[in-house]
Amino acid sequence: MNDPLPAPGDGPAISRRAALKLGLVGVLGAAVGAGSTAVIARLGRAARPRYRFFTDAEANLLIDICEQIIPRDDVPGATDTGAINYIDRQLCGRLSRHQETYRRGLESFRQTCLQARGAPFGELAPAAKIEALRSLELGEAPRALWGDPSAPEFFNLVLSHTMQSFYGSPRHGGNRDYASYRMLGLDYPQVVGQNRYKKA
């Protein structure tokens, strides 16, 4: 039951108690053993999608936001796995009621970056990008630029849609090549009836 050696894909083999003792926030970063560079190389060549809802400028900004939410490290991140494809597709389907939130939210965010950081989001240094998004999450963005949606509403919507794209079934447009399942070491697609069972 006590399983000191992680199975493949079972997570990093660091001293977890040490990490936990230090507190959870931000100290859990550690290398993951799985050799996924090949996967990234393959994904990197994926054709650029044609957007159903977004303009190119909106899409580029959103891709950049999603990538901060689930960044690539040694396994694929939001860009590699098609977050923009998922959101764009679902905004023209099941999630269509959020279209205007995206349109207005992206514009407010674009202006927020110019006003508060003096540059477009895409030109900010990596740490500044994270800070800019953290301000949205905490509702610290300039009031005049945000109404409906509020900054946290917009951020949380993008956050949940990015998670859906990364962890949902690839049939909805994200999680390309089952990347998140590979990352977690889960069999995918699941084999139904994989376990022994008695037939009636």
Next chain:
Amino acid sequence: MALRHVNAVVVGAGAGGGVVAKELSEAGLSVVILERGGWVSFEEHGQDELINQRTTVLGDAYGPDDRSPRVAETGPGRFEVVLPHEGGYNNNAACVGSGTVSYGAMAWRYMEKDFRMRSTYGAPEGSTLEDWPISYDDLEPCYEKAEQQVGVSGDMSANPFAAPRRRPYPMPAFPYNTEGRILEAAAKRIGLHPFPIPMLRNSVPYGGRNACVHNRYCCGFACPNNAKNGTHNTMTPRALATGNCELRTHSIAKEVVVDDKGLARGVRYFDATDAEQYQTADLVVVSGGAIETARLLLNSKSRLFPNGAGNRYDWVGRNLQGHAYCGADGLFEERTFDDVGPGATIAVSDFNHGNPGLHGGAALCNEFIRPPYGFSGMRPPGQPSWGKAHKDFQRMFYKRSVSVRGPVQEMPVFDARATIDPAVRDHWGIPVVRLSGSRHPHDVEIGRVIAAKAEAWLKEAGAVATWTNVPGLGLSGGQHQAGTCRMGSDPKTSVANRFGQVHDIDNLFLSDASLHVTNGGFNPVLTIMALGFWVGGHISSRWKDGRLT
């Protein structure tokens, strides 16, 4: 062309409807079941993380679809149209079997005190807490029928708090998975009494169907191996096999017709082609689930009941309740994940009653296996939910985490309710339900105490970090919706009598969770099925020489 008159129309082929239709068909009545959904299969949505009956961000796998909106109170005095996959809708399901196709299949009997909540505790201020008009002993034989005929795997011998039973479960209990083994040892060390969760799943072949294959995902999904027992693969096929029963799918009831003598004459409904039909019958049973049953009664206006059938005293749709889920999450050093689905295996019933200062409590169980999307929202307070920290947390703890949850028995609130929206109609032009109100504050107090018990259990089990989840005051209902047409002996403070017959309408019966006076500190479905046997048995005993006596 008029439809052939039948003895009984049953509205809804879910938990309560499936059982009652089978009972009446076997008793020799001619029965028509009207079900607004259709037959569903595993193949259509498979194990889709975003379209199932638990995670519905892209839709409900097992209905209803967007043709059936509701209106929900989204802020004080603010009402919005909501779709089935959205939280405020409080959906269960709409298909043959309803929630019993995709449920987690926990198969609880309530405890004796759960039927006597008011006499045990007294009603807290602001609650309509009441005793049931029937006791556990009344219902015990019906619980047994549900366990035997639908099929339950279990063993209560290690639970000293369980209400007495005459017969053991028909199938042996499922063994504990890894989480269950970790939690069992810990529970015993702190003096709790752990036992395996009784399940409406086959631990061995039963009823001509296979044993469970332990799929990772089960709760929220249909079973690919037909080893999960709902009414769709047990009761409804048995009803149809009698030759006395006809099931009309994609048929939505609009109104129960009540005549000037105060008798139900039949049901108006829209068939699969959206054409309106009128099915006459000697008696009508409404089993639409707590919210839709209330809607149908409220929409059934007649001269004697201008505010809806059974609604003379304005009790239809009131006391809407569900469960105030609370609990704790814990992170472990050791691996807790073994991919042996569905994951929930162990429970304690130590905290259902007898908590000082509290009106009841809840059972505690370990959770079903969480899909990675669900786990992405499971974080200790203060932990970042995105960025590199998010990914690291997923990798580190997806397979080293345990959740324990408990369904707090709620204190019914008169103003937590389903009414009819004055303006919004569904695809068929039927006025839709409007949901409003909130939970009783005592539910939150109970939730806080029970969550702390769950946290202590996880700590003892070796969790290196733990945190609690306490319910808020938002309106309850959802998958465990109940209470909207409570049974009782006083027609002024209840909707149906002790046999589920609507007061003053001698041939109109209810058989679903709407009858629940209170909802137990457990998942409700076995009680709903038992009530189906109770109501069905009562109708059958009154059915003589081709009529209701």
